[in-house]
Amino acid sequence: MKNLLKKISEMTEKLERFLIMTGILAMMVNSTANAIGRYAFNKSIFFSEELNQFLIVGVTFIGFAYAVRKGRNIRMTAIYDSLSRPVQKVLTTVIAFCTSLLLFYLAYLSVFYVLELKSINRLSPALQMPVYYIYAIIPVGFAMAGLQYAMSFVMNLLHKEIYLSFDVTEDQKDLSGVL
Template structure:
C-alpha cells in the first residue's frame, strides 16, 4: 500500500510542480513584456491582464494541492496542541476524511461548472479563448488536494505517527515552521 501511495504522490507532485512553475514563469514573462511594451513603445499587450488572471487561477488551485502535500496549509491548532497523542490522531483522521470528501465534492461541482462553460461556449474577452479550458485547472487542483488529504487519511489509519501528508508528519512539520 505504501508503495502505491508513494507512486501516486510522486506523479501528482510532478504535475503540480510543472503547472505551478510554468504558470509563474509565464506570468513573469507576460508582465515583463507588457511593462517593456508600455515603457518603450507606449503600447500595452491587450491580453496581458487576462492571461495573468488565468495563470493566477492555476497557481492558486494547483499551489493549494502542493501546499497540502508539503503540510504547509493553514491549520488551526490552539485546542489541538493541548490534546494528547490519541486525541490528536482521532482529530487528524476526522480532518483528513472530511477535508478529502469536501475537496472531491468541490472538484465534482467545479467539473460540472466547467462542463457548463463548455456547453455555452464562453470565450474570454481579450483572447477569445475557451474559458472552460482555463477553468479546468480548478477541478484538477481540488481533486489533487483531495488525493493528498486521502493519502493523509490512509497514512494516519495505517501508522502510529500523525501524518499531515504523505511525506510530512506532525513532528517534522513543527521543525519546518522554524525554517520559514
Template sequence: MKYLLSKISFITEKIEKYVVCFSIVFMMLNSTANAIGRYFFNQSIFFAEELNQFLIVSVTFIGFAYAVRKGRNIRMTAVYDVLNHTAKKVISILIAAVTAMLMFFLAYLAFNYVLELKEINRLSPALQIPVYLIYSIIPLGLAMAGIQYFISLIMNLTHSDIYLSYEIIESNIDPDEGGI
C-alpha cells in the first residue's frame, strides 16, 4: 500500500510543481511583455489580462493541492494543541476523511460545471478559447487536493504518528518556521 501511495504522491507532486511553476513564469513573462508593449510601443497585448486570469486559476487550484501536500494548508489549532496524542489522532483522521470527501464532492460539482460550459460552447472574450478547457483545471486541482487528504487519511490509519500529508508528520513541524 505504501508503494502505491508513494507513486501517486510522486506523480501528483510532479504535476503540481510543473503547473504552478509554468503558470507563474508565464504570468511574469506575459505581464512583462504587456508592460513593455504598453510603455515603449504604446500598444498593449490585447489578451494579457485574460491570460493572467486563467493562469491565476491554475496557480490557485493546483497550488492548493501542493499546499495540502506540504502541510501548509490553514489549520485552526487552538484547541487541538492542548489535546493528547490519541485525541489529536482521532481529530486528524476525521479532518482528513471529511475534507477528502468535501474535495471530491467539490471536484464533482466543478466537473459538472465544466461540462455545462462545454455544452453551451462559451468562448473567452479575447483569446476565443473554449472556457471549459481553461476551467477544467478547477476539478483537477480539487481532485488532487482530495487525493492528498485521502493519502493523509490512509497514513493516519496505518501509522502511529500523526500525518498532515504523505511526507509531513506533525511532530516534524518547526513552530519557529512560521508554523501552520
C-alpha cells in the first residue's frame, strides 16, 4: 500500500511542481513583456491582465495542493499543542479524513460549476476564450489537495508517527522545504 501511495505522491508532486513553476514563469514573462511594451513602445499587451488573473487561479489551486503535500498548510495549533501525543494523533487523523472528504466534495461541486460555465459558453473579455478552460483547474486543485489529505489519513492509520502529509511528520514540519 505504501509503495502505491509513494508512486502516486511522486507523480502528483512532479505535476504540481511543473504547473506551479510554469504558471509563475508565465506570469513573470507576461508582466515583463507588458511593462516593456508599455514603457518602451507606449503599447500594452491587451490581454496581459486577464492572462495573469487566469494564471493566478491555477497557481493558487495547485499551490494549495503542494502546500498540503509539504505540510505547509494553515493549521490552528493553539489547543492542539496542549493535547497529549495520542490525542494529537487521533485529532490529526480525523482532521485529515474530514478535510479529504470536504475537498473531494468541493472538487465534485466545482466540476458542476465548470460544466455550467461551459453550457453558457462564457468567454473571457480580452482573449475571447472559453473561461471553463481556465476554471477547470479548480476541481483538479481540490482533488489533488484531497488526495494529499487522504494519503495523510492512510499514513496516520498505518504508522505511529503523526503524519501531516504523506512524507512529512509532525517532527519534520519545520524542516520540510518548499519548491
